[in-house]
Amino acid sequence: MKICYSFLSFFMLMTIGFSQSKQKEMPLLDNGVSEALAHFRKQQISNVTYGLSFEIPEQKQQDIVSNLILNLDLSDLSKPLYLDFKEKSSSIKSVEANGKNTPIVHENGHIVIPTQVLTLGKNTIAISFIAGNLSLNRNDDFLYTLLVPDRASTLFPCFDQPDLKATYKLSLTVPKDWSVLAGADVKEKAEKGNFTAYIFEESNKMSTYLFSFVAGKFKSITENPGLEMTMLYRENNPEKIQVSTDTIFKLHQQSLDFLEKYTNYKFPFQKLDFASIPFFQYGGMEHVGAIQYKESTLFLDNSATDSEKLDRAKLIAHETSHMWFGDLVTMKWFDDVWMKEVFANFMADKIMNPIFPKVNHNLQFLTAHYANAYAEDRSLGTHPIKQNLANLKDAGSLYGAIIYNKAPIMMRQLEASMGEAAFQKGIVKYIKKYANDNADWNNLVEILDAETPMDLQKWSKVWVNKSGRAIFINKVEYDAQNRIKKFEILQNAEDKSNNIWPQIFQIGLVYSDHVKAVDVNIKDKNLLLKEVIGFEKPLSIIYNYNGFGYGVFPLDGNTIESVLSLKDEVARASTYINIYENALIGNVAPIKAFDCFLKGIQQEQNELVLKIIANQTSSVFWKFLTKKQQTKVQKQLEDILYERLQTALPGNIKKTLFNLFSSVAYSDSAKAKLYQIWNKEIVIPNLKLNEDDYTSIAMNLAIFKHEKADEILNKTKASITNTDKQRRFEFLLPSLSKDESVRNAFIESLKDDKNREKESWVAVGLSNVHHPLRHESAQKYIRFSLDLVEEIQRTGDIFFPKDWLNNTVGKYSSKFAFDEVQRFLKENPNFSPILKRKLLQATDGLYRAQNIKKETE
Template identity: 80%
Template sequence: MKILHSFFALFIITTIGFSQSKPKENFIVENGVSEQLAQFRKKQISNIQYGLSFEIPNQKNEDINSSLTVNLNLLDISKPLVLDFKEKSQNIKSVSANGKNIQILHENGHIIIPAENLISGKNTISISFIAGNLSLNRNDDFLYTLLVPDRASTLFPCFDQPDLKATYKLSLSVPKDWSVLAGADVKEKVENGDFTSYTFGESDKMSTYLFSFVAGKFTSATEKPGMEMTLLYRENNAEKIKMSVDTIFKLHQQSLEFLEKYTDHKFPFQKLDFASIPVFQYGGMEHVGAIQYRESTLFLDNSATDSEKLNRAKLIAHETSHMWFGDLVTMKWFDDVWMKEVFANFMADKIMNPIFPKINHNLQFFSTHYASAYAEDRSLGTHPIRQHLANLKDAGSLYGAMIYNKAPIMMRQLEASMGKEAFQKGIEKYIKKYANDNADWNNLVEILDAETPLDMKKWSEVWVNKSGRAIFTDKIEYDSKNRIKKFEITQQAEDKSTNVWPQIFQIGLVYANNVKVLNVNIKDKNLIVKEAIGLEKPLTIIYNYNGYGYGVFPLDGNNLNFISALKDEVARASSYSNLYENTLIGNVSPDKAFDCFFKGIQTEENELVLRIVSNNLNTIYWRFLNEKQQIKVQKQLEDVLNERLQANLSANIKKTLFGLFSSIAYSDSAKTKLYQIWNKEIVIPNLKLNEDDFTNMAMNLAIFKHEKADEILEKTRTTITNPDKKKRFEFLLPSLSKNESVRNSFIESLKDDANREKEAWVSVGLANVNHPLRQESAQKYIRFSLDLVEKIQRTGDIFFPKDWLDNTVGRYSSKYAFDEVQRFLKENPNFSPILKRKLLMSTDLLYKAQNIKKETE
């Protein structure tokens, strides 16, 4: 059929626009899915069933011939039916409505079925098309779909909005040596020469972004730890396979059992299968019946630390939680995407308690969420947890630490304020009422409000609908006997607004032989801590002692040595975090903070706390110490790390300490030591290293300009046994080159969309090129990177624009980089507000560095 384009633009607008008597319902079919279109289609369409067929060829550059038959009921046929298909018009071969071929009408990423081709009630639309490649993630011998948040319409024609749930009947033709995985079980398998055709049963009802399939050369494992599950994987390390596969199944079952009990709702879908993918963009994605994971997170060996094991378990618990929170009950519109993520993270934290009984889970929660939440919320690009979304094409911009990290902090505060039993009762009612349906935040607030005297609407207004955090100050007065006669704390919004965050936390008064812990429930701007009145003057005061509070708290800059001596692990973690945040807002000098973290490196024996200390020390070292200060502390830091690595410490602690050493080992003596470890001339007792660790060492040695860098890289390349990891390393080699022109060519190559397909690889390559030791030669590409970011957003997945910015201009602290950002923003006044927020988040430390340098000069 002939494809008609711009000739029909006016026709489309006038046909689907509504009469002037209903101006609120007027809409134009614009790019993406507007709120207006989504709301109209929700009223117009029901009972959707997709029938999809894809013919996957042997070569990844060949077209995938596909077909769609969609059955649906229409309540309103006075207007056209609008399907979303964000592909070239040439990809549409034919369209038929109710058995009759019709002309192809494709505008602004939509296929239009005119009203005269529709009937009231049941309709059948059939479309023959070439599948879009953007979200197919095609590799030489495997592919996987990833359609969140609005990418289903880049693959096949559909109604790409979360509140139009549907069932799917899928058929796949794939090369005969490939395995397949989708949202329903295989009902028929037919071999046809070099290909095999698979027909799947009808899936459960789901939103378009949750539809998925995986196909390729995978190994399959099936176990029944309770519910029968199947895993596809490409990992070929025998030790990792032996140590991981059974654990992966067991963790899914443990998560499933917890969630069934907590929600009082049985597992809601036909199956719980999963695939591990070596180049996966995210940690995981909760596709119904076919969860996808990043392979490196799932498959661990005996060198894995407790933190890595915990992270794997949390990832699995997170994705399993989505089966209830997101898949069973789905947000109405993507402005509430944070709801599915907050519950997945919040439930994952709960699930960890029985699985890892020896871990301090309050500490684990704090170490997981606070640093990431603060990193975005303190920036000029911060935004509320819940954001308005006018068009689904911008939904990817909503993702970030506000929903993954601040929202769980908010939810924990809410649970603490309501009480655990009342909170759980509300969640049970929420799941029961909205199962297989869609809900928004206001629906949940209404349910929770009935379970608590707390004014939920007022409470959530600041926590959910406002951005930022509180800066706390105190005013303490003592009497003549050195007893407290007044203890007042005050909160002021960091952005100088009138926002006040009601919250619960603890204050620790530290004495010579004990700590007096006070419970605080601040509901307004000021609070008199009555429990403190009459107590003796403490040696120091530790705010946010239990790590529940959210904000920047007072800090006794003259008593920082008390932090490492605190017996409570959470109090130490919270105090180290608070020290870092106070440094960034100018209350503590970088060198003074560095000294405190340095002492923590010498004494800390809890892995989670040590990671906080190590990360903060590393940031201050590279970002906020000048070259003279770095030289001053470099040898001392190396010596302490070497000494601790030889001491009788746990493998977890040694792995964390070694990670810090490897990241700063650029002096001649440290390089020599790092090379000897990489070359296995030196073996550090109880330090367990795997192939990935040796690869990372090789990359660091190249960046640190070791004299044998070329030899190190080549030997590493030839010894990598996993073909997927070898391809990754070969992709990264130009970014590691000692030749500046080769690194330049690597950056220039990223203009080409095809060279950015493996986004996780690109991020590492950018970090290599923009390492602090290479920034003098790389800074000329700051503007290049900024100019390309709008294209990155159009072609990349949801996290990539921020990752791109983080690993380019976000790596810098220099005045040059700061000026480049200011110049870019001045010369681009119409720069996307969404991307501007991402840029301001990524450059927060760059901005902070300018202020800190002014204060220390």
């Protein structure tokens, strides 16, 4: 009745503001934020300040009473003022406009303020409301907001679009033993019985998705490595705290120093504080003044490998880079969300060079980006780097490996083509021109275009606006003296289109005593490489020798054997990746690729290269070998890994080998060894295992049906010292049970969205249930998982739909699973195109396995 009365009052009050027909108004009132609404509000609204207060109760089930004082300027009253609030209407308690009570009109997730209570120029809107819980991430003793990309409107009424930047005046009232962190410094603090009230300074300008606060039982530490910074954390392992804390602050400062120098622009915000969150949904999130990180990534102990330390440094550099790329200069619309991510990753890779001088950074770039980019770009669900976005409610679907991994590859190609100096000069101009504002890709291209003779519009047309990758072939002819007479490289688009990717890479001509690296700059469909004419016939030809090229490259007859003897670690890594990609497109039998990887495992000395080999070995073993082949090689794989663990090797190499061993040691003999390691009856020299490692071993032993599985799990639960990790393990226990009915109940419980709140926990639980060794009992839940995925998108954060699919149907390679997917798609012709793309990405291995296994059986 209240809503019906409000609508009646609303239409009785309307004059000029509603002279247009309802049909013309309705597009602005669609669910979410349409482009039409965003464009209108951008020209209507300016000078926005949000005054927000939240009263956080002691119990997470209690409502959070909240208030908004919104100050803004209006330049157009041809339409009402639309605020976004994707909560139930009953959560809106009152609305005032310029001191006048206004009927509550809440339609399709928008609060409508009528024009007759507004004025041209300055306006003040006051709204009392109950804060939405969807993005508050409430726990018993802490909470944190996570509002990217369009979740601010699930928390408070706002203009939830990136090009309406605003400042924030925040007040938080929290239980008195809680700490707080937000985008500005605390201005005032007052005790109020069992609570403490905090008033913060006015923040810098930012988009709504960058607003954040953290509150809860955290410990706090402040250091000044150059800029004073404060960190909130819950980690309680003394070794991890001692080993990690100074490094965490130092890495932030090193990143700041690099970025200030590279961009010629000082750190642009009031502060750079951060919070370490247990089981955070992402690696990190770049909130202005209050970055959030996944705690397990920040806090490492003495068992950490070089790769884990590098991953932490890159994460910190990535989020710090966002302060300039994303926070200071923000995309106009979320179709360019890839721009902030490409620069964050691209700059993070650059920042690593001086911080880790002993690391081969070309190798690091290759291992960080290529396999992940190929995994999506080779699938039927691939998409261009820049995607269309009609409504902000779908913005979460844009995220994935294409923007995080293919885009940096594109950007490195662009920098190499332009030259580093010209590229940096353009970036400096871009930051200066659009500081505290918004820009799109065309704005950047216009600036970069002035620094190079290249036709950047044409270049970016395929790299940015088209999907897919090149499949390269070669034509090499030799004369009677065994010298190269003709060397031609050709490229075709994998998707059979006419797309051509201009790019730079090297080929390596391998001789008995040296390798001749030759630069290739292919701009068209084919290239005659005149530089090698007259060269002696090499023992083998290694394509993409320097790892710069993007696509699938030819293998000559000796490539698989030659990779083992290549001294250049980038060339080895690139070749291993290329062998795997050739196996997936049918050019190499999976068992032959597996044998190659097995030899690599036996001799590889570089951790980053070994991680590539280990990942590809696991993938081929579980997905692309026939059951007969798998049975034949499984004991061999276990023995090779265990034997190499007994040799004198660096700890980081042993840790990489052990992680693979632990994941495949399901034969009786290997399982017995794994149990002895877990039970500390066997100690492998120089293999450092921490509490988390022992927990992972216990989980694997349970999945492998060790006879003492229940005892192992109970002892593991009792040994976990961190409260947050204990809760996680308790959540996962049903997914590890040997009782199928218990596992079934776990899966059924996920129908209720409250049981999916800890998304990273859910992903691990799904992976446990759908482990390849459990497919026979779990495959009945493939359709269950597919039927639920639209709700997963509606209630989950941006990466959860893909994680859900990866850890359910994405775990399979069987004909049964393939048929289930086909049946689901046939019975749901109107299935969301966005989610279908995610499904096709997650099931690329499943699709390919149908053809690969047919060919090998």
